[in-house]
Structure formats: structure tokens, C-alpha cells
Amino acid sequence: MMRALVLTGPGKAEVLRVPVPVAGPGQVVIEVARAGVCGTDVELFTGEMSYLHSGVSSYPLRPGHEWSGTVREVGPDVDGSWLGRRVTGDTMIGCGHCRRCRSGRHHVCPDRHELGIRDGLAGALAERLAFPAAYLHALPDTVDATAGALVEPAGNAQRCVDAAALEPGERLLVLGTGTIGLLTAMLARGRGLEVHLLGQELDFALSLGFARSWTRDSLPDLPWDAVVDATNAPSMPGLAVDLVEPGRRVVCIGLSGTPSLIDTRDAVLKDVTAVGILGASAGLAPAIAAFASGAVDPRPLVAATVSLEQAAAVLAGDRPASAGPGPKVLIDPAA
Numbered sequence: 001m002m003r004a005l006v007l008t009g010p011g012k013a014e015v016l017r018v019p020v021p022v023a024g025p026g027q028v029v030i031e032v033a034r035a036g037v038c039g040t041d042v043e044l045f046t047g048e049m050s051y052l053h054s055g056v057s058s059y060p061l062r063p064g065h066e067w068s069g070t071v072r073e074v075g076p077d078v079d080g081s082w083l084g085r086r087v088t089g090d091t092m093i094g095c096g097h098c099r100r101c102r103s104g105r106h107h108v109c110p111d112r113h114e115l116g117i118r119d120g121l122a123g124a125l126a127e128r129l130a131f132p133a134a135y136l137h138a139l140p141d142t143v144d145a146t147a148g149a150l151v152e153p154a155g156n157a158q159r160c161v162d163a164a165a166l167e168p169g170e171r172l173l174v175l176g177t178g179t180i181g182l183l184t185a186m187l188a189r190g191r192g193l194e195v196h197l198l199g200q201e202l203d204f205a206l207s208l209g210f211a212r213s214w215t216r217d218s219l220p221d222l223p224w225d226a227v228v229d230a231t232n233a234p235s236m237p238g239l240a241v242d243l244v245e246p247g248r249r250v251v252c253i254g255l256s257g258t259p260s261l262i263d264t265r266d267a268v269l270k271d272v273t274a275v276g277i278l279g280a281s282a283g284l285a286p287a288i289a290a291f292a293s294g295a296v297d298p299r300p301l302v303a304a305t306v307s308l309e310q311a312a313a314v315l316a317g318d319r320p321a322s323a324g325p326g327p328k329v330l331i332d333p334a335a
Helices: 039-046 050-054 151-164 179-190 203-207 236-243 264-269 281-293 308-315
Strands: 002-009 012-018 027-037 066-074 086-089 128-132 136-138 171-175 194-198 224-229 244-252 273-276 302-307 328-332
Touching: 002 308, 012 308, 027 308, 039 308, 066 128, 066 151, 136 281, 151 179, 151 224, 151 244, 151 281, 171 179, 171 236, 179 194, 179 203, 179 281, 224 236, 236 244, 236 264, 302 308, 308 328
Parallel strands: 171 194, 171 224, 224 244, 244 273, 302 328
Antiparallel strands: 002 012, 027 066, 027 128, 027 328, 066 086, 086 136
């Protein structure tokens, strides 16, 4: 048996002893080194996550989709060279057969699993994880366990930067200074963009070298070549459309708990392209490369690393007493 965090109902989570996974066909078993807690996990814990209401997710549920670890077992049809390798993996697991999967869009496969989110594939907030080998990504020696657990959110951020479609020297405004917003800013800065951040708490962003960090009241009147909304505020997508330069792009990755409103007259008359981002899939390899090269160091974003037994309190909104200023809390299942 092993320890795993189990969500048993809205606002209810406990560490339970569950069977150790066995590598089935096409699978590996991973000893989890670090797992991140993100807003999706919090929504699953509180019961607010839309998947719980649409029926694709249900309790009991084992969360965790941001992780790094080491392969300890391989299935009978899996390349044995994976054994002992340090890895992370894609959250989005497509069926592999449908039209979307065949065209490279497995992250929107109608029958996909989402690790630790949708039913069918238990998550990484556990000592060990069964995972499909086809969706593994190897981690170089220069990417430690902490950075490895930040590859998944960084993959999402990478897709935001790619979707903004800017050239070096152009100006990007990122709405939100949480994990995704800051990773987007870091990756964009590494690409040579002029990065600005809009948020409420700016001290940490400033400490990371983002001198162009603004509140709504102090935001300068500049031409914004692209705007990324990485907030959960329903008013922000409309603000992004209002701020972006005509003929340019708004990228939406944040989700609000209530519907967001965009005046399509503004979008049409400004000829704005709006792009939605779901999942990190296409951004994982570039994110790993950025971490491995040293172009981006995500580790300052980690405020604390705590034990599996402390995960429920983190999901409930408690910040560890020793936490630093960063937005991300990681779990060490072995602690």
C-alpha cells in the first residue's frame, strides 16, 4: 500500500492508504518527487470545478497534474530504457484514434483523460503514479525535481507566449501575477519581448526583475501588441480586448467562476484575434528546454514544499507558516 491524497467530497480531503499501482500495457510507474498544487486542484477540492457538474469528474478523486519523478517500473510493452529516468508528463491523455488525436489535437480529444482532473487516471499527489509512457517527457540533469514539477504550468505559459505571436522588441501585457502570469512573463522576457505585468500585488513581480509592473490605476497608456489574460476575474477578457492594439491578439488562459463578457463589437471593429489556451501539451518540450538552458529559472516561484499530510490544508487556502513570497506550493510525497 501507499499514501495518496483523496478528495472525498466538496471541502473534504484526506491522506489514505491505497494500492500501489502496477504498470499495465503502455504504462510506467513513477516514484513522485514533487507535485504542485494549482487553482484547478483547489476548484476540485471546493466542488466549484465545472467538470464536477458536467459529470466528467466525480468523487472520490485523486488530484495532481503538475509533477516530476523517477520511473521505477515499466509495462511489458514499454521500452526498458525508461527505467531510472527522471521525467514529467503531459496532463492531457488522448484516445489516440479520433480525428482530433490524429491531427495533433489530443489535448481536446472528446474522450481524453486529464491526469488527476477527469475520471479515469489518478493524479500525482501520491507516493507513486501510473502513467502512459507515450506521454512522458524526460528531464535533463539541469532540471531538478522542483523545476520539473513546474514544467506543466510553464508549458501552458509557453503556449500563451506562442499564441501572442510577437517578435523580439514588441510589447506584451500580461494580466495577472500568479504562477501562470509570471511564467508567461519569464518566458516572454527570454524571447526578447518587452514585458509588462498588471496585478494587485506587485512586490514579488518587481523582485523578479519585472520593473514594468502596474496596477490598473497606474497602467500607462501604451500600444499593447498582445495581451495575455492569466487572471480569474470575469472583467479581464473585456479589458484585454479594450487594451490590445487593433489587428493584434488577446490570449485567454484564466477562467473565472462566472461568465466573462466580451463586447464583440469591440473585437470585430478592432479586428482582434482571441485565442483560448487549454493545456500545456505543445509547450512542454520548449519549457523543459528553457529551464535546462538556464534561460528561465522557475524555482523562485515556489513559496514552500510541504508533506502530503499538509496538502489538504493548502487546498483549503492555508499558507504554510514558513512560506516565501512566491505563488506556488509543492508537495513532497516522501516527506
